[in-house]
Amino acid sequence: MAKLPGSAGVTLLGDKSLEFYRDPVSFCRQRIHKHRGRVFQSRLLNRPTVFVCSVRGMRELLSEKTNIFLKDPTDLMTNMYGDTLVTTNGEEACLLRLSLTSLFTETSLQSTKEFVSSVCERRLKDLSLRGQSECVYSVFKRLGIELVLGLFLNIRAEEQPELFQEIVQLCTQHWHGLISAPVNLKVPLWSSGFSTALEARDRLMDIIKDKLENDTEGFPATLASLPLPDSSAASQHLLLFISALIPKALASLLTSFTLVLSADEQAETRRRATENPDFLHTVLLEVQRLWPPFIGGRRIAEQDTTLGGFDVPKGYGAIFISHCIHRDPEVFQQPDSFLPERWSGRNAGQENFLCSFGNGARSCIGTKLTDVFLKEACVFLLNRYDWRLDPPSQDLTYKWLPVSRPANPPTVSFTQVDRSVSDGGNAMDARHAVKNGPAVC
Structure with a gap:
């Protein structure tokens, strides 16, 4: 086997973490061009690391x-x-997955659609009535928060506003622990971000444990009844499910969906997506391909092995870069172009080449639920509104961490339309079909 292209550098001095986290897409593009290949090595988090930027390498x-x-x-x-x-390995991870899979079956998800529709109606119905352009990422993040807390904790914003707001604040503080230096330091009048995040986690766990002990219906009751390996597993997973990860991923994808369909030349795309659930499916696949919400994921080599035809020593890190994998020209022709039709043509049946939410046996267990959230929100927007960038000229340059979205929050104006009348009822038919259509993978 061949030696990995690039250099793993030397301890500390050769570390490229700052350069990578500043702009991971540019970091990888430069090295793909330099090494003329989509698998290379560098030093990340002070560990020699393989960067995987091809579909073949990711699989x-x-x-x-x-x-x-x-x-x-x-x-x-x-x-x-x-x-x-998400964090365990081996048999423990497999057993947890087997136990939790029952929460996200197609049958289980059917019962959530009415709730998701009601939240979309409440949060999105007045977008055209506020007399101003909307910061769409904020709108969609709030939508995601209400969906997650209502579904997983039985907490409705309109019924328990004070508790709802407390949890939102705690989840935000907890999230910052993932993107801050892991320094647990607290002195009078000041605490590190990581210390604040740990305190938020403890308070969230108190709320979660109360729900698991006292709720007799809904998700907490179902989760509490599962055969999990120990008493803490249910609360730890519920903390994972209500974290900021899902709302941010949903806001990222809905923002990209709204922006790419805002141009005048996309009016026909919006019309087709409104009328044809299969075409909407391809639109959402293409949005996910071009603008995956998360940059990728990281692993550690347990033994000497190979990857992409190159030797990988034991202890090396390996990180897959979803943005680059989704634009692999060997698999996706015109990789930088928005072409939903590719998913009913050359790339039909290749949804498993995407890795926005992981891939293989360790892919995200809640992907189908995220699909339900996305499709319900997109169908509501398509049936109710036309929209455009406001102002028309905005800098839509993306940042990629911690989730992908334009660095400058984009604003959009919505105009209400009644497609159920103008299209002779097709929009309502499309809504019903999308609810029961295939899931985005």
Whole structure:
């Protein structure tokens, strides 16, 4: 086998973490061009690391060699969430996944659609009536928060506003622990971000444990009844499910969906997506391909192995970069172009080449639920509104961490339309069909 292109540098001095986290997409593009390949090495988090930017390499890393490349037990996710199916390895991860899968079956998700529709109606119905352009990322993040807390904790914003706001604030503080230096320091009048995040986690756990003990219906009751390995597993997973991860991912994808369909030349795309649930499916696949909400994921090599035809020593890190993988020209022709039709043509049936929410045996367990959230929100927007950038000229340059979205929050104006009348009822038919259509993977 061949030696990995690039250099792993030397301890501390050769570390490229700052450069990577400043702009991970540019970091990888420069090295792909320099090494003329989509698998290379550098030093990240002071560890020699393989960067995987091809579909083939991603599939090898996450599917074929998932038992060799393991989750890092020392990363911040473990500190902030404990032992969950996201942070554990081996048999423990498999058993947790088996137990929790029943929460996200198609049958289970059917019962959530009415609730999701009601939240979309309440949060999105007045977008055209406020007399001003909307900061869409903020609108969609609030939508995601209400969906997550209502579904997973039985807490409705309109019924328990004070508790709802407390949890929102705690979740925000907790999230900052994932993107701050892991320094637990507290002195009079000041606490580190990580220390504040740990305090927020403890308070959230108190609320969660109360729900698990006292709620007799809904998600907390179902989760509490599952055969999990220990008494803390239910509360730790519920903390994971209500975290900022889902609202931010939903806000990221809905923002990208809204922006790419805001141009005048996309009017026909919006019309087709309104009338045809299969076409809406391809639009959402293409949005996910071009603007994945998360940059990727990291693993550690448990033994000497190979990846993409290159030798990878034991102890090396491996990080897959979803943005680059989704634009691999060997798989996706015109990789930088928004072409929903590719998913009913050349790339039909290749949804499993995407890795926005992981891939293989360790992919996100809640992907289908996120699909329900996305489709309900998109169908509501398409049936109710036309929209455009306001002002028309805005800097839509994306930042990619901690989630992908334009660095300058974009603003959009919505105009209400009644497609159920103008289209002879097709919009309502499309709504029904999308609710029962295929899931985005």
